[in-house]
Amino acid sequence: MRIQIITLFPEMFEGVLNSSMLWKAQKEGLVEYRLINLRDFGIGPRKQVDDTPYGGGDGMVLMPEPLFAAVDDAKEKDPDAQVLLMTPRGDLFNQELAREFAATQAGLIIICGRYEGYDERITTVVDKQLSIGNYVLTGGELPAMVVTDAVTRLVPGVLGGETSAEKESFSEAGVLEHPHYTRPEIYRGLKVPDVLLSGNHAEIDKWRADNNA
Numbered sequence: 001m002r003i004q005i006i007t008l009f010p011e012m013f014e015g016v017l018n019s020s021m022l023w024k025a026q027k028e029g030l031v032e033y034r035l036i037n038l039r040d041f042g043i044g045p046r047k048q049v050d051d052t053p054y055g056g057g058d059g060m061v062l063m064p065e066p067l068f069a070a071v072d073d074a075k076e077k078d079p080d081a082q083v084l085l086m087t088p089r090g091d092l093f094n095q096e097l098a099r100e101f102a103a104t105q106a107g108l109i110i111i112c113g114r115y116e117g118y119d120e121r122i123t124t125v126v127d128k129q130l131s132i133g134n135y136v137l138t139g140g141e142l143p144a145m146v147v148t149d150a151v152t153r154l155v156p157g158v159l160g161g162e163t164s165a166e167k168e169s170f171s172e173a174g175v176l177e178h179p180h181y182t183r184p185e186i187y188r189g190l191k192v193p194d195v196l197l198s199g200n201h202a203e204i205d206k207w208r209a210d211n212n213a
Contacts, residue, residue: 002107038062062113081107093132
């Protein structure tokens with residue numbers, strides 16, 4: 001699977017993509033990440049990517065020419081990829097969508113918005129607009145990282161065990177996982193529940209089911 005991210009700040013992704021499961025996914029050839037610097041498609045000698053909005057108003061708006069050119073470049077590498085636009089007005093991203101994106105294996109092109117917004121005409125080449133919550137961020141980079149992480153870990157082989165992803169939070173009926181404990185058995189007077197030490201797997205399974213959020 002190929003995930004291409006269009007951003008003005010590709011350096012923000014280096015630590016995320018080169019750590020933990022995301023690093024493992026690309027090391028093992030399960031996922032390929034490609035960072036596309038929107039500035040490379042800027043206009044003129046100053047590589048301009050934004051301009052003042054028609055009709056007036058505060059802030060700057062990402063221009064259509066660099067955005068379209070960047071998407072075209074990404075499509076050349078992966079013609080069947082879905083184009084996602086990270087925007088506060090998009091559909092709320094959730095585990096069901098993460099599963100859907102991971103299952104298609106068609107690839108993703110993620111556009112990170114910046115400044116006051118983007119020229120609306122870019123939505124004509126976008127398959128889905130996504131939000132990670134009802135709040136405002138400086139840009140679409142952090143939401144793009146969230147989507148990339150959530151999707152990558154669901155790609156077959158990334159987590160290792162075949163059922164690992166299925167047993168996690170939200171994978172069944174939208175519930176959260178039960179509490180977890182590890183050694184030591186007692187710490188600062190706080191004890192691990194007796195049932196988890198009993199060796200009775202039926203009772204442990206029941207306790208876990210009863211304690212799902």
